[in-house]
Amino acid sequence: MFDKVYGCYYRAVKQILREAVQKPLSAARMEEIVRACGFQESALTILPKIKEGTWSFGEMDEQGNFCPAVSHVPLLPLTYLQKSWLKALLSDPRIGLFVEDEERKYLEKNLDGVEALYSEDDFYYFDRYLDGDDYASPEYQKNFRTALLALRVGKPLFVAYAGKRKGREMVLDGDEGTGQHDCRYKERPAGRCEERHPGNQRNGSGDCVTHEALPIQMQYSSKDDKFRLCCLERFRGDFSREVVFNMARIRACHISRQEIRTVPKGPRFPDGLRCEEPVTIAISGERNSLERCMLHFANYEKHTEFDRKRGEYICSIHYDRADETELLVELLSFGPVIRILGPEPFLCQVRERVRRQHELLYGKV
Structure with a gap:
């Protein structure tokens, strides 16, 4: 879809220059890079042009190592097609889950005058349900970003999840700025889910149950237009029980300060949810x-x-x-x-x- 300057030849040469800036590269190492970034036969085209100086990126020294002519790897500018694609992404209602408002405004300002590659009106979803997640909700965006951060750093979450069962009140103490809290629980009757934030503020958000779970994967259903968070819930001292949270039903979530003592062995999703027989x-x-x-x-x-x-x-x-x-x-x-x-x-x-x-x-x- 994008310009040829971002194809395998350019990526291979860029990687060669990046490593050669640190130290001269042997011919064997350059061949490894080319094969990794391109095709098996790409080395037959790229390496002779570099060694013979046809592309003027540097020269070979007496030991047969490649020395670059630049002291740093130049950054490749965005093509107009890429800018057009990014402009289209900014119109996606889900973009607010991944980009802060300030970042979004910055991108919109820098892409001013660029025509979007497509618009949401260009698509007709004939089989999509109409009760998708509310991506514009500040609560949803906050919970999504917190869950995504926990997934990236590999830390467990305390999740207040909407349900009909008897639950426990989640009491949080910690630093709101870091997003990390210590949690303790006390039994409460079903009827309300109350979260006590730092500052002794309370937010009633309906019936819910608290969970301590380790995020493993974030899933998106195009047909449902919903996100789901696949986790391993703490069970008998270990994160071993598979559980799936609908992001729209998460009322609050916070990253735990506690470190994981035993890391779960191997990925459990999506194979953990996969049917045994088709x-x-x-x-x-x-x-x-x-x-x-x-x-x-x-x-x-x-x-x-x-x-x-x-x-x-x-x-x-x-x-x-x-x-x-x-x-x-x-x-x-x-x-x-x-x-x-x-x-x-x-x-x-x-x-x-x-x-x-x-x-x-x-x-x-």
Whole structure:
């Protein structure tokens, strides 16, 4: 999409210059850089031009090492296409989650006069739900940035999460400027979630339960237009229990001062949420059902092949467990043009939902 000056040749030469500024580079090291930044055959084009001085970036010394002609690596300016793309990003309602208001104003000022590459009106989301997250909410933005910071630095979060169960009041002591707090809890009846901030201020924010969890991954659903925070919740002294928080239901969150004693071994998401077996469906092909299924389930990982004996398409759909109910409803919406073949636990849910729907409309079978 961007200009060729940001292609693999330029990235390879830039990396060579960056390292050569520190110390002369051997031919073997330059070849390693070129192969890492470009293609296997890129070294056949780039290295001769550098060694022979065709590109005038430097010269080879008596030991056969490359010495650059510059004392620092020059910065590449943004192309107009990149500026146009950045201008388009500033119109995205989610940009406020990643960029502070001052940064946004600074970018808008410097991109004044640049035409945006696209606008939000250029897109039509025919299958997106209309109850997406409120990205303009100051509370949402604050919680999102705090969660993102905890994810980056690898520290646990104390999360006040909206729920219907009996919870505990979260009492926080610490420095509001650093965003780090010590937490203690006391039991409270369900009915209100009260957070005590430094300064003894209280904010009532509905029923909620407090959690101590270690962020592992931030997920975004284009269809739901919602963010989810995948975490490992503290369970029996360790961060071991998988939990997913909808960002819109987080009422408050703060980074813990406590260091993690035992680091969880290996990534737990997204494989931790992945279904054990994919849902297998048979697509008849009638009424453009194949095209409709491929388009409708484009956001899922899937494998499709044609069964010549039956004259139908067999499609295996992989999904996250959190999306199981949504996938079930979507499959049922296709009616008789598809058949759900398995696995058996998923089929049991299908039969139960169809039975309840039949009882609702026509009475018990």
